[in-house]
Amino acid sequence: MSGAAATPLTKIRRAFSSTPGGQKACEEKIRVTVRIRPLSRREQALYDLIAWESVDFNTIIYKNPNQERSAATYVFDRVFDTSCSTQRVYEEGAKDVALSALKGINSTIFAYGQTSSGKTYTMRGITENAVKDIYKHIEENPDKQFVLKMSALEIYNENVHDLLNLESGSLRLLDDPEKGTIVDKLIEEIVKDSQHLQQLISICEAQRQVGETALNDKSSRSHQIIRLTIQSSLRENSGRMKSFIASLNLVDLAGSERASQTNAGGIRLKEGSHINRSLLTLMNVIRKLSVEKRSAHIPYRDSKLTRILQHSLGGNARTAIICTVSPALSHVEQTKNTLSFATSAREVTNRAQVNMVEPEKRLVKHLQKEVARLEAELQCPDVSSTSDLRDLLREKDVKIEEMEKEMKELKRQRDLAQSQLESERKARKELKGLDQEGPSDHVVRRLAFEGEPALSVRSTPANSRLRSTAARKAILRQSITSTDPSLLVSEIRKLDERQRQIEEEATRVLEILHKEVASHRIGSQEAAENIAKLLSEIKDMKVAGSFQEVVTADKANLQEEIIRLNSHENGIMSLERKLENVQESIDKLVSAFQMTAEESSESRSLKKKKGFPISLSNSPNMHNIIRAPCSPLSSSRRAMEHQTENMDPNNNMFVSYKESPSRSHGTATPKQSRSINVKKMERMFRNAAEENIRSIKAYVTELKERVAKLQYQKQLLVCQVLELEKNESALDEADMTDQSPMPWPLLFEDQRKQIIMLWHLCHVPLIHRTQFYLLFQGDPSDQIYMEVELRRLTWLEQHFAELGNASPALLGDDPAGSVSSCIRALKQEREYLAKRVSSKLTAEERERLYEKWEIPPVGKQRRLQLVNKLWTDPLNMENVQESAEVVAKLVGFCESGEQVSKEMFQLNFVSPNDKKPWTGWNLISNLLHL
Numbered sequence: 001m002s003g004a005a006a007t008p009l010t011k012i013r014r015a016f017s018s019t020p021g022g023q024k025a026c027e028e029k030i031r032v033t034v035r036i037r038p039l040s041r042r043e044q045a046l047y048d049l050i051a052w053e054s055v056d057f058n059t060i061i062y063k064n065p066n067q068e069r070s071a072a073t074y075v076f077d078r079v080f081d082t083s084c085s086t087q088r089v090y091e092e093g094a095k096d097v098a099l100s101a102l103k104g105i106n107s108t109i110f111a112y113g114q115t116s117s118g119k120t121y122t123m124r125g126i127t128e129n130a131v132k133d134i135y136k137h138i139e140e141n142p143d144k145q146f147v148l149k150m151s152a153l154e155i156y157n158e159n160v161h162d163l164l165n166l167e168s169g170s171l172r173l174l175d176d177p178e179k180g181t182i183v184d185k186l187i188e189e190i191v192k193d194s195q196h197l198q199q200l201i202s203i204c205e206a207q208r209q210v211g212e213t214a215l216n217d218k219s220s221r222s223h224q225i226i227r228l229t230i231q232s233s234l235r236e237n238s239g240r241m242k243s244f245i246a247s248l249n250l251v252d253l254a255g256s257e258r259a260s261q262t263n264a265g266g267i268r269l270k271e272g273s274h275i276n277r278s279l280l281t282l283m284n285v286i287r288k289l290s291v292e293k294r295s296a297h298i299p300y301r302d303s304k305l306t307r308i309l310q311h312s313l314g315g316n317a318r319t320a321i322i323c324t325v326s327p328a329l330s331h332v333e334q335t336k337n338t339l340s341f342a343t344s345a346r347e348v349t350n351r352a353q354v355n356m357v358e359p360e361k362r363l364v365k366h367l368q369k370e371v372a373r374l375e376a377e378l379q380c381p382d383v384s385s386t387s388d389l390r391d392l393l394r395e396k397d398v399k400i401e402e403m404e405k406e407m408k409e410l411k412r413q414r415d416l417a418q419s420q421l422e423s424e425r426k427a428r429k430e431l432k433g434l435d436q437e438g439p440s441d442h443v444v445r446r447l448a449f450e451g452e453p454a455l456s457v458r459s460t461p462a463n464s465r466l467r468s469t470a471a472r473k474a475i476l477r478q479s480i481t482s483t484d485p486s487l488l489v490s491e492i493r494k495l496d497e498r499q500r501q502i503e504e505e506a507t508r509v510l511e512i513l514h515k516e517v518a519s520h521r522i523g524s525q526e527a528a529e530n531i532a533k534l535l536s537e538i539k540d541m542k543v544a545g546s547f548q549e550v551v552t553a554d555k556a557n558l559q560e561e562i563i564r565l566n567s568h569e570n571g572i573m574s575l576e577r578k579l580e581n582v583q584e585s586i587d588k589l590v591s592a593f594q595m596t597a598e599e600s601s602e603s604r605s606l607k608k609k610k611g612f613p614i615s616l617s618n619s620p621n622m623h624n625i626i627r628a629p630c631s632p633l634s635s636s637r638r639a640m641e642h643q644t645e646n647m648d649p650n651n652n653m654f655v656s657y658k659e660s661p662s663r664s665h666g667t668a669t670p671k672q673s674r675s676i677n678v679k680k681m682e683r684m685f686r687n688a689a690e691e692n693i694r695s696i697k698a699y700v701t702e703l704k705e706r707v708a709k710l711q712y713q714k715q716l717l718v719c720q721v722l723e724l725e726k727n728e729s730a731l732d733e734a735d736m737t738d739q740s741p742m743p744w745p746l747l748f749e750d751q752r753k754q755i756i757m758l759w760h761l762c763h764v765p766l767i768h769r770t771q772f773y774l775l776f777q778g779d780p781s782d783q784i785y786m787e788v789e790l791r792r793l794t795w796l797e798q799h800f801a802e803l804g805n806a807s808p809a810l811l812g813d814d815p816a817g818s819v820s821s822c823i824r825a826l827k828q829e830r831e832y833l834a835k836r837v838s839s840k841l842t843a844e845e846r847e848r849l850y851e852k853w854e855i856p857p858v859g860k861q862r863r864l865q866l867v868n869k870l871w872t873d874p875l876n877m878e879n880v881q882e883s884a885e886v887v888a889k890l891v892g893f894c895e896s897g898e899q900v901s902k903e904m905f906q907l908n909f910v911s912p913n914d915k916k917p918w919t920g921w922n923l924i925s926n927l928l929h930l
């Protein structure tokens with residue numbers, strides 16, 4: 001491998017040293033030098049071998065002592081071998097850049113290299129020499145006035161601290177439109193003389209975070225930046241004052257390190273990971289700057305180090321980098337990394353310029369003139385200029401309009417791409433299977449719960465809550481502003497269509513029920529009438545509005561949709577109520593049937609009862625209506641069909657039963673055996689009828705569930721539209737000086753952690769948790785769903801807390817939605833799931849789970865014991881992941897024919913300030929009345 005050839009000096013423009021007059025930016029490559037330190041005592045003690053040497057002033061080669069040939073050559077602006085003094089490194093590698101600050105050009109010198117390679121050693125010498133030269137220059141130029149200020153900071157574990165004022169704690173970074181990134185409240189000391197400066201530097205050294213590692217007794221655990229701001233002024237012959245201002249950054253980075261080599265653990269390991277992460281960002285920035293165009297996105301904002309050094313990396317500054325390396329064979333990989341960084345850095349071009357200070361008086365005069373001119377214009381407006389202005393405004397309007405259109409189009413394209421991506425992802429997920437898709441438990445646990453305190457969500461530190469609230473605000477704003485109104489309207493239309501289908505199906509099922517009841521005249525008369533009434537009511541219910549496709553939509557259109565949806569809501573609610581009534585009626589039917597069956601068995605010996613309430617033979621449409629994934633087209637029904645096949649094909653069951661006595665004369669079948677057959681058939685009929693009613697009940701339940709989902713989706717859409725409207729004002733509220741929001745993957749983990757905990761605290765149904773957990777795995781498009789879920793749960797938790805504090809007299813005996821009713825519902829849900837363990841899990845799977853979840857091999861209700869362990873440990877992501885997988889199997893999410901889409905789980909926004917009464921966790925499993 002060979003590094004790039006040295007850039008000829010002629011190619012590097014060095015206009016600064018000679019002409020600090022103009023303000024034009026000059027392009028210049030970063031100056032990159034390499035310093036090889038001698039083998040350390042530690043390395044010598046380990047009989048380490050020398051693997052690197054400099055063959056001339058610009059070249060360093062890798063020569064494995066165990067091999068003949070050299071393997072890699074790197075070329076830089078200067079290579080200093082082990083015998084070079086720091087003085088020489090300064091003279092030839094940094095002096096020129098450092099002294100630019102005296103001429104109004106920003107400059108930065110930093111040392112980069114692996115831990116223990118000699119960065120601090122080198123930078124200490126560079127700083128000393130630079131200070132000496134700066135004061136020498138000041139002394140040699142008595143005609144000029146100099147003002148020196150010094151500030152110093154360190155970035156420790158990604159927190160910025162003031163080294164001259166440790167009391168200040170962690171400092172914020174702010175974005176200043178003119179100055180770029182600035183450190184809020186960083187103290188700047190005015191330096192009196194060189195002694196004072198030395199004193200301040202030694203204070204910084206004493207304050208800096210240093211720790212012992214296996215490679216370095218005094219390893220710097222933070223990045224240190226000492227900043228000298230130098231303002232120089234000169235009175236010209238004309239008497240005019242000319243001033244320049246620039247800063248010199250002296251940066252001693254913490255060293256990259258391998259945990260295996262530094263034997264780091266605990267605090268050192270954490271420091272090391274922060275150090276490596278920010279150095280990686282620095283490397284990325286340098287790489288991008290070395291290959292990309294100036295306009296490309298450079299990830300300065302990915303770390304505080306690169307944010308603070310932004311100007312020095314491809315901006316308005318001259319920069320010198322001294323890469324320090326160890327010559328030892330044992331560090332060869334680290335040294336190669338350093339040299340690869342150095343090679344990229346050589347390709348980075350800066351655009352430094354002389355920074356002149358406008359004399360205040362001149363500035364004031366200029367501003368006064370400008371004010372006078374504007375005032376004069378206002379008093380007697382020049383017609384031509386007014387019309388010019390008007391034209392200009394019109395032109396601007398047109399441009400804005402065009403841009404808005406463009407933005408709309410771009411948004412549309414982005415949404416389209418997103419949905420394509422989503423469906424591709426889904427397809428891939430289906431292929432891979434859910435197991436492989438989930439995040440690694442290990443990773444999740446580390447990201448989500450590292451160093452977390454105890455269980456309660458309320459114990460989350462206030463600042464972390466604030467931070468996540470701010471980030472959530474930013475994300476919500478982003479997701480809302482990016483929603484295209486036309487998408488919302490077409491979504492609403494789709495929901496309308498789905499509602500219409502559900503209504504049709506509800507009508508069909510009721511018609512069949514009605515027929516069943518009427519043809520057999522069983523159940524109470526009241527129930528039959530009830531059903532007939534419901535049937536006509538549902539038929540009368542029409543979906544308001546049309547279902548034509550929406551071609552265009554704007555805000556006004558959306559407003560209409562909201563009004564229409566609000567009126568619809570009553571429709572859906574009444575449909576829900578009606579379905580509830582149907583369920584009641586079915587319950588009555590079941591009990592009526594049971595009574596009839598009991599009566600029949602009692603009186604059978606006397607007068608052979610004729611029929612059974614509902615027979616499958618009377619339900620020709622049943623095949624059509626019972627087709628939902630969850631509705632049990634049961635094994636008993638199939639058994640029933642099988643038995644029918646084995647009967648006399650001409651036989652009507654009832655007839656055969658009724659006629660048996662007369663036939664008995666001509667048959668040889670003994671009476672007793674016939675009575676056994678009759679009993680068998682009776683049992684069969686009863687089973688079939690019960691099964692049939694259960695099927696209808698399950699189906700109605702499912703319909704209710706779908707209606708509820710529909711309602712939630714609509715509510716969500718309405719809320720989105722309202723948010724869209726509030727958007728502008730909300731944007732104003734945002735704190736512009738706030739830090740950038742947490743990166744989405746971290747925010748996702750943070751939110752998911754909170755959601756899982758809140759599910760636990762609010763006793764949310766397990767099926768809901770499972771569906772949500774499996775569907776939302778951190779895709780950027782999940783942001784809005786996570787936000788909604790978190791809001792709802794936060795509100796709910798608060799609501800429960802208030803219920804807990806309220807007087808029982810106010811709450812009544814069993815307040816709807818009280819904690820106890822949620823716990824009860826959860827218990828019922830667990831019992832329901834336990835019943836499915838045998839049928840949904842294979843014997844092998846069951847045994848594996850019993851063993852894993854430590855269910856004793858002998859004992860009662862092993863299935864319930866197993867289910868009782870699901871979703872019980874919100875801090876244990878392994879428990880969470882496995883619980884979700886088991887529940888998914890029990891309920892059959894994965895095998896469901898109907899695609900479970902994220903949209904199905906959109907919930908309405910419930911503002912924590914909205915004090916509406918809680919009406920129960922109205923979600924899937926709750927609706928199932930499990």
Ligand SMILES: Nc1ncnc2c1ncn2[C@@H]1O[C@H](COP(=O)(O)OP(=O)(O)OP(=O)(O)O)[C@@H](O)[C@H]1O
Nearest residue numbers: 037114115116117118119120121216219220254255
């Ligand atoms: N050129 C050199 N000549 C002699 N000794 C050196 C040289 N460079 C470094 N050393 C010695 O090596 C040891 C490690 O140096 P230093 O602390 O400067 O490394 P570092 O790169 O800053 O490490 P870290 O990143 O862990 O802070 C020190 O004891 C230092 O005195």
